[in-house]
Every structure is written in structure tokens, then in C-alpha cells.
Amino acid sequence: DADLPVPRRMVELAKQHRLLLHAHSDVEAIERLFGQWPEARILWAHSGFARPEQVREMLRKHKNLWSDLAFRSDQASGGKVSPDWRAAFTEFPDRFLLGTDTYVPERWHYIGEHAAWSRAWLADLPQDLAERIxxxxxxxxLGSLKP
Structure with missing residues (x-):
């Protein structure tokens, strides 16, 4: 729960030191984090595993929210970006980040495969948009976080 003492303290520390929050959270928890600190900069891990339209709604609502695509596979199939995700990427070209998630050591074995899969669907986007993501x-x- 984002309102418990430990997450609240993390938000306080991020505010005090101007840090980026990387939140492994659903939509409700992201809303609670912004409720604690409306100016927070949050990188939303896995885009909360939310549907593309929910992600778009959140990005519209919060200008300091970025979405990572780590450990997601619903944005593309067979090297083709889904229409819903294409719309999200096009509407918010500066707010999505490609990523991977090696939460256990064995996941390191899949980085090459994940990179190839990601390159395939990124190639289905305009080059500038693909490079941004x-x-x-x-x-x-990350460059904006420099003191």
C-alpha cells in the first residue's frame, strides 16, 4: 500500500533529494504516490501491467509519469506493434522506455532473446519513435536528474 509508512518515507526522501521514483505499482498506487507529492517524477515499472488505454489515461493525467515496458509482451506480436500500443507510443513519444527485468539470475539468459524480440517490434515503428523508446x-x- 503506497500510504504505509515505508512508501511514504521513500516519497519524502525522493522529494528531499529530487530523486526519480521507480514504482512497481498498479494505477491506484501511482495515484496515491502523486497524491503525496504531485510534482513527483515516477518511472512506472511495467506500466503497471495496465491496458494501453489505462496507460494513456495516466500519462495524460500526470506529466511527470514515464512508463517502462520491461517484462511486458503485449505491445507486439510477430514483430508488429499492436494498434492500441502504437496509439499510446504515438501520443506520448517521450514517455515510454524499453527495458528488461532480471529479477532472478536465470533471467540473464534471456536478455539476448529479449533484445532481438524488442528490435523486431521497434522496427515496426518510425525510426525516430523507435529510437526514443x-x-x-x-x-x-536520467540526464534530467543531474544536480
Missing amino acids: AFKNGDAL
């Missing part, structure tokens, strides 16, 4: 958005977001 692949690395430019991450560079911009």
Missing part, C-alpha cells in the same frame, strides 16, 4: 527517452529522463 529504445534509448533516447531513458537518456533524457
Whole structure:
């Protein structure tokens, strides 16, 4: 629960030190985090496993929310980006970040396979948009955190 003492303290520390929050949370918890600190900068892990339209709604509502695509596979099939995700990527070209999730050591064995799969669906997007999702958005977001 985002309102418990430990998450509240994390938000306080992020605010005090101008840190990015990387939240492994659903829509409700993201809303609660922004309720605690409306100016928070949040990288939403796995886009909360929310449907693309829910992700779009959240990005419309919160200008300081970015969505990572780690450990998701619903954005594409057979190298083709789904229409719902294409609409989300097009509407918010600067707010999505490609990622992977190696939450257990054995996941490291799949990084090459994941990279190939990601390159395939990114190739289905306009080059500029694909580059933004692949690395430019991450560079911009993390670069903005410099003191």
C-alpha cells in the first residue's frame, strides 16, 4: 500500500533529494504516490501491467509519469506493434522506455532473446519513435536528474 509508512518515507526522501521514483505499482498506487507529492517524477515499472488505454489515461493525467515496458509482451506480436500500443507510443513519444527485468539470475539468459524480440517490434515503428523508446527517452529522463 503506497500510504504505509515505508512508501511514504521513500516519497519524502525522493522529494528531499529530487530523486526519480521507480514504482512497481498498479494505477491506484501511482495515484496515491502523486497524491503525496504531485510534482513527483515516477518511472512506472511495467506500466503497471495496465491496458494501453489505462496507460494513456495516466500519462495524460500526470506529466511527470514515464512508463517502462520491461517484462511486458503485449505491445507486439510477430514483430508488429499492436494498434492500441502504437496509439499510446504515438501520443506520448517521450514517455515510454524499453527495458528488461532480471529479477532472478536465470533471467540473464534471456536478455539476448529479449533484445532481438524488442528490435523486431521497434522496427515496426518510425525510426525516430523507435529510437526514443529504445534509448533516447531513458537518456533524457536520467540526464534530467543531474544536480
